[in-house]
Amino acid sequence: MSAYGPVLEGITRVPGVRGAMLVSVKDGLMVSDHLVEGVKGAAVAALAASLAQRVSRVLAAAGAGAPAFWHLHASDGAILAVAAPEDLLVVAITAPDVNAGLVRLELLRAAEAVA
């Protein structure tokens, strides 16, 4: 387990969270992860980073500031992410009925710990 393992483990303790990871937004690569079996970490990292970049462009165009947190809702699950320092992203992949508020708090804690 990497140095970030315990930080990410806190996120995966929330019921419904299938995995958590630290992602580099710039290159879409995984820095650290804590995933349950079957979750494709590299794919989550790449897609989450790409989506984060596009979300940033929309918010910049709208004058809404840099994105601090985002939540992609889908019929069979969700992805939640919080911006962390040094262009990193703390990402959780979850079931659809997860307590998003709790996941957000854990993601924020993890981002603080990474800082």
Next chain:
Amino acid sequence: MADDIRTLSARLAQDPHSLAFLELGELLRRKGQIDAAHRVALAGLGRHPHNANAHDLYARILADKRDYERAFDEWDMALRIAPKHLGALKGLAFLYFKVGDIAQAEAHLAAAQRAVPDDPGIAQALAMVRGAGTPGIAAAAAAAAPPEQDAGAAEAATAPDSVEPASGAAPVDTADQGFEEAAVFAALDGGQEGLLLVGQAGLVVGGGLRDPAGRDVGEAVAAYLGGVAQEAARTARRLGLGEWTGLSVEGRVAHVHVCRPQSDALLAIVRDRAMPLGRLAVIAQRAAHAARRWLERQA
């Protein structure tokens, strides 16, 4: 009044958590300094998000700015916090009346009367609303208009003033469509900002968006939204998450929610950070429903 404003500003500067912002915001509003009142109310709301009077003050300022959709949300929130809040009941009655939903206007005024049985203004408003459809309609809207905030307690009503009378009302659809749909329709017709409907080619179909500096950013945001939708769909599909249904984003300046009212359309709602993200998602869902109907009308 100027002295009062200086005194209250000093008190607030000394203690930013003070409730003096309620009185200060109201004084500024009465003086016609709506933007200053807006800033004071918003800062106060940020510090006191569970204070019904703060939501009521903010709602009245929004109503002054003719941002009825947000005013509705704020009064609705005030009522959730304090179900008998007189200002919120009268405010919602006023808005319902404006869009022709007489039954809801009457129900809210009746609730206000139950809360304050001996208020002659409410009794008069109720009588007028019950006679709506007659020439008394503008007077009824004015009578149903939200009260001034009593300094400090902010619960008692005095005379209404700056809320627009019904003669200048937003477009009214049929009464049974209710406020929300009418508000969304008005927004999509260009009556309000903060709501953007985008077609599959990344072009604006309805609504409008301005950044905090007041620049029109609707077309730029619409162009980028197409890319977000494609990426969201790809992400959800590749990760086995099914079909994406929405995207909530907390920005450092504002919150944004994007959803799909139809497979070939996107709806983006932007609100300041005072609005919780969860509530924005609920509003977006309702707006998406209304946007579908609006699109059907345009077809």
